[in-house]
Amino acid sequence: MxxxxxxxxxxxxxxxxxxxxxxxxxxxxxxxxxxxxxxxxxxxxxxxxxxxxxxxxxxxxxxxxxxxxxxxxxxxxxxxDTTAYDGVADVLAAARAGGRRLAVATSKPEPYAVPIVEHLGLSGFFDTVGGDTLDGGRATKALVVGEVLARLGADPSDAVMIGDREHDVYGAREHGIPCVGAGWGYGLPGELAEAGADPICAHPSELVTALGLVA
The missing domain is CATH 1.10.150.240 (Putative phosphatase; domain 2)
Structure with a gap:
């Protein structure tokens, strides 16, 4: 929760x-x-x-x-040239309806990430979109997550990461944040499990249960 x-x-x-x-x-x-x-x-x-x-x-x-x-x-x-996965918008809407705060933390440079989230029609769901800088100033996922936490004044103990690669799991863990695995993404076979993501969802719709949301 x-x-x-x-x-x-x-x-x-x-x-x-x-x-x-x-x-x-x-x-x-x-x-x-x-x-x-x-x-x-x-x-x-x-x-x-x-x-x-x-x-x-x-x-x-x-x-x-x-x-x-x-x-x-x-x-x-x-x-x-990118498309939101089926079911993602429904999960974000359910999270917002449940009073959750939402953020993006990506290794993509932020000058790209912000307009991409807008292009996907998802920007209205998020309190902030955090990414790397063009000069590599936030070179790890942990640094991006830290930037997001600082912007929002958030307590890491009250946060959860959702990501598809091991660096999402490890970056969140550096802040003591658990990571739910996005098994529909680009992770190689076994990658998320070996990194310690728990649970691992096969489809965005499974996040409703994993995150304690009401659909």
């Missing part, structure tokens, strides 16, 4: 893989980087690219060019 529900964005609120991966493939092509296999691409969905990409592109030297090309493609329209 936590007062504050903190949601991840990519793979939790919306299926953003089409826009992200199209922009990333473009960035690889213009920087002469070999394409990735589908499983590796999936593993990239969620964590910050400036930490996950270097081992895959031959080190740090190509990272500035890849990130610049990615952000150009993503910011010029790819960011809006």
């Amino acid at each position: 936590a007062d504050l529900l903190i949601f991840d964005l990519d793979g939790t609120l919306s299926d953003s893989a089409p826009g992200i991966l199209a922009a990333l493939r473009h960035a690889f092509a213009v920087n002469d980087v070999a394409p990735l296999d589908p499983r590796t691409e999936q593993a990239l969905l969620g964590p910050p690219f400036y930490t996950s990409l270097p081992p895959l592109i031959g080190g740090e030297s190509k990272l500035p060019g890849v990130l610049a090309a990615y952000r150009e493609a993503y910011g010029s329209g790819g960011m809006f």
